[in-house]
Amino acid sequence: MSENTPMIRLRQVCKRYPGTAADAVRPLDLEINRGEFVVLVGPSGCGKTTTLRMINRLVEPTSGEIWIDGQDVTHTDPDEMRRHIGYVIQQVGLIPHMTIAQNVGLVPKMLGWDKTRIRERAEELLELVGLEPAKYAKRYPKQLSGGQQQRVGVARALAADPPVMLMDEPFGAIDPVTRDRLQREFLRLQSQIKKTIVFVTHDIDEAVKLGDRIAIFAEGSRLAQFATPLEILTNPADDFVRSFIGEGAGLRRLGLLRMADLAAERSEVTSVPGAGRDVLEVQNDDTVAQALDRAMLAGATHVVVPGGRPVAVQDLVMAGTNSRTAGAPLIGEGVPE
Numbered sequence: 270m271s272e273n274t275p276m277i278r279l280r281q282v283c284k285r286y287p288g289t290a291a292d293a294v295r296p297l298d299l300e301i302n303r304g305e306f307v308v309l310v311g312p313s314g315c316g317k318t319t320t321l322r323m324i325n326r327l328v329e330p331t332s333g334e335i336w337i338d339g340q341d342v343t344h345t346d347p348d349e350m351r352r353h354i355g356y357v358i359q360q361v362g363l364i365p366h367m368t369i370a371q372n373v374g375l376v377p378k379m380l381g382w383d384k385t386r387i388r389e390r391a392e393e394l395l396e397l398v399g400l401e402p403a404k405y406a407k408r409y410p411k412q413l414s415g416g417q418q419q420r421v422g423v424a425r426a427l428a429a430d431p432p433v434m435l436m437d438e439p440f441g442a443i444d445p446v447t448r449d450r451l452q453r454e455f456l457r458l459q460s461q462i463k464k465t466i467v468f469v470t471h472d473i474d475e476a477v478k479l480g481d482r483i484a485i486f487a488e489g490s491r492l493a494q495f496a497t498p499l500e501i502l503t504n505p506a507d508d509f510v511r512s513f514i515g516e517g518a519g520l521r522r523l524g525l526l527r528m529a530d531l532a533a534e535r536s537e538v539t540s541v542p543g544a545g546r547d548v549l550e551v552q553n554d555d556t557v558a559q560a561l562d563r564a565m566l567a568g569a570t571h572v573v574v575p576g577g578r579p580v581a582v583q584d585l586v587m588a589g590t591n592s593r594t595a596g597a598p599l600i601g602e603g604v605p606e
């Protein structure tokens with residue numbers, strides 16, 4: 270398939286559960302690109318899980334079409350299809366009487382791989398998710414912590430190297446500190462494996478941290494906005510999105526914007542630093558939040574990226590506002606003469 274064919278395409282997909290009066294998911298169109306990490310987020314009951322499960326046909330759509338990698342899979346054999354789509358859920362679902370290695374090797378075994386290949390793949394995957402095989406391969410699920418079990422769940426979903434991974438609140442039941450670590454580890458892992466990922470959460474912070482794009486669902490599975498985290502935080506599509514992203518939007522923007530983004534948008538600012546100012550050097554890759562944090566720790570009044578012009582700390586703060594209009598510079602003032 271051409272690089273431009275969406276990896277997942279939902280066309281007018283709709284679900285009405287038997288015996289219910291309303292659609293759990295009403296006709297929905299969604300296109301997800303190859304290698305993209307898309308997060309479905311929204312209030313409880315808005316149809317996120319139903320949408321996710323229609324992609325691997327754990328829930329059969331009432332109408333509409335599902336396309337994967339350019340093929341209409343709406344009516345293909347669902348068991349066969351599921352072997353090529355990784356699936357990770359909150360309750361992990363490891364089989365208690367099987368060792369960790371056997372759990373990870375479940376799908377390869379179903380696919381008829383030989384024993385040596387299954388063992389090697391399980392070891393490779395345990396390494397990949399940060400569990401030393403010599404220590405963990407022969408253990409049983411109950412001998413692992415919740416966070417470790419969740420990593421095994423990810424390894425198991427990756428076992429047959431599926432191009433698509435579906436993840437339903439995988440970190441939902443994990444304490445906040447471990448959760449933060451798993452999120453960061455998972456982002457690093459994704460930068461290596463580049464799967465097409467659809468990830469369900471009801472936590473907007475998790476969505477902003479992980480998603481290349483976020484699909485915000487409102488009540489009754491209305492797709493309120495489907496855009497990058499920065500776009501959503503900068504230009505919420507409507508009042509529902511505005512209230513869903515809540516009060517921390519400005520701070521979240523600072524955590525997403527990079528110093529390089531500011532430099533690109535500051536072409537109209539021409540002033541230079543005055544003498545004796547405390548100017549702290551930061552990097553283009555640093556987020557504005559990181560630059561601010563360092564400037565405050567250092568007591569600096571300005572920050573500068575290599576080869577760039579100094580930016581006042583208050584201008585960094587203003588970058589969090591979403592009052593930017595087309596054509597206006599992101600930051601109002603440069604450094605006074």
Ligand SMILES: Nc1ncnc2c1ncn2[C@@H]1O[C@H](COP(=O)(O)OP(=O)(O)OP(=O)(O)O)[C@@H](O)[C@H]1O
Binds near residue numbers: 289294315316318
């Ligand atoms: N098996 C089912 N039979 C009948 N109705 C269902 C079934 N599963 C889900 N629903 C209903 O469909 C709607 C969407 O549910 P779904 O689980 O997809 O929402 P969700 O956004 O994932 O919610 P949550 O964040 O609470 O998990 C809800 O109104 C729910 O009650």
